[in-house]
Amino acid sequence: MLRRALPYGLAVGGSVVITAAIAEVQLFTSVAGLETVYLLLVLWLGVRWGRWPAVAASVCAFLLYDFFFVPPVGTFSVRGPSQLLELVVLLAVALVTGQLAASLRLSHAQSEAIAAESRALYQLATAALRSPEVTSALSLLCERALLIEGVSRFALVGMDFGHAVPLAGGDLTADELKQASWAHQNGRAVGMTVTDGTIKLMRTRPDAGSPAYVPLASGVALIRVESEHPAPGDLRMLAALVGLAGLLLDRRRAALESERARGLEASDRLKAAVLSSLSHELKSPIASLRAGLTALVAPRAGLEPEQTELLQDLDRQATRLDHMVGDMLALSRLEAGVELDKEPHRFADLVGSAMRQLRSDLKGREVTVEADDDLPPVEVDEVQVGRVLVNLLENALEWAPPEGKIALGAVARDGVLEAWVENDGPPIPATDLDRVFDTFWTRRARGSGLGLAICKRVVEAHGGTIRAENMRRGPRFTFTLPLARVTAAQ
């Protein structure tokens, strides 16, 4: 109370002192414009305490000057218009001076406040960004936010791969978490908006006392402001804290994502390592077996013909086993997500490689290739698509009668290459047409049921489709491959 009254007391007292001083001076000499001394008082009060003490001093000065110096001296009345004008000018100048001084004080106070806020924010930001644990930095930030007048709650929620996780500023109820997720998913603020560092409280709140939800890039800030009209400085501080929280949440998410990527990479590496060691473990014994069995087949080994025949049978079984293991490993690799080495290839080259690989099985069989010379190249992994052709040709060899024909061909159609392999064996039962590509499904008693499953996986990995159908001549397998972007080099 006393502190509030002090500037007014100074206004009145100061005016009286100045009036006495002017009166004293005027006893000795007459100086024009001495009344401006009042302005010094008004100025000082304005700068020091603001507008109202300055106004009080202006009014006091006006009254005292009128009473003591404006003739008729000793009364508040004035004699003529010129005296009146003199008084009005004094009052007006005093009021304007006071006003200017007061606004100077205000802007000074504001810049002081902003500087203080910036310092506080800077310290907070440095502390937060330096701390290795993002969560502890977030807690620091929440504590600071609660220091703002009128802010009764400030909590931060992280959005981790679609799940809302309370990170700092206390626990949230299930409903609040749901609300936070909603705000984040829809990018819609509830109760409060923050744009370009400016906070606006929404008039319409869902219900009194419920917090506001501000969605950020990687999370949500839950804020409850008690007062209806918080000070602008407080709102600025709050906005800055929300901005900082956004940055920290981004940092947290980036860390989480790289950790997750490392995890996936490690699991991929593990899968690849397991598969490679498995293939070595399974194939090495078969390799020794085949090398041994085929060694004894040589005439110089000196075995009887029936013994040699038996060894050859055994070697065929070992070879079958080898193919089965190979198919299983190939399928596991495809399922683990093999990386395709896609390049432009001519379809004829792919067929050539496959036919060469099967040349001993194809010996004496009629294979026709129907493909134009100027077929556009396809963008494929040569080795994987080679496997598709080999598997389809092997399947055709299996089903075509001994004197039967195998036909393969390709046309470019609708931006893809459509290729097929056909044989004149018995048709596939209509109910099985879709099932032939299922893993382990086979029509043969001794088939592995993997060949066509591998074809489907490889074709689909290239973004193509594969289907089985019965043509007039026999079953046909048709698949599509993507065309290469380049039409022809040179």
Added chain:
Amino acid sequence: MSGRVLVVDDEVEMQRALRAGLGYHGFDVHAVGTGEEAVRESASWRPDVVLLDLGLPGMDGFQTLAALRPATRAAVIVVSVMPGEKDKVRALDAGADDYVVKPFGTEELVARIRAVLRRQADLTAGEPVIRSGDLEIDLAHRAVSVGGKAVRLTPTEYELLRYLALHAGKPVTHTTLLRQVWGDYAVGDKYNTRYVVAQIRKKLGDDSSNPRYIVNEPGVGYRLEAS
């Protein structure tokens, strides 16, 4: 044709099988289980062919290959279980003469060993005419003919065919072909080799979908079939 074959494989069963199998085909076989021994033996025993398994304990196949290459003139055939195409290319680029995928039959292996031995013999004899079926490449006269009929090739086509002919029977990687025919700047543009090979096949009257002369090594490169 016989010769000395050094088997480098850490599996005793495989060593025994190859010693017997290759022995029946007239080869003189010596088997070791580590890369260090292989380097030592190839210096003292002087094999004609080294059968090198890539999955060795300790000093691995690639390290052994690197150590063997300057020390010995023996042909190296790399042997591996399910090698990736990158491994094949790496082995060929490191100086291997061929690769064989495990498991293999003895006949197949013998054929590959004979092919590299024949190539070595041809190279030392400085044979100026290389044949692949009825295809003849006369290196001295830069002349190419199929069944006695001359074939006109562009300089690029001839260079590519010549390089394959000099290494007849051996898989040549895309990178090597690009470097040898076009120069270092072209390395990486595999479609170049595919295009030129297609042109050569057309001129030789060969069928890409069932080639007789230049065959594809999927994921690796090309090989000129040796007659």
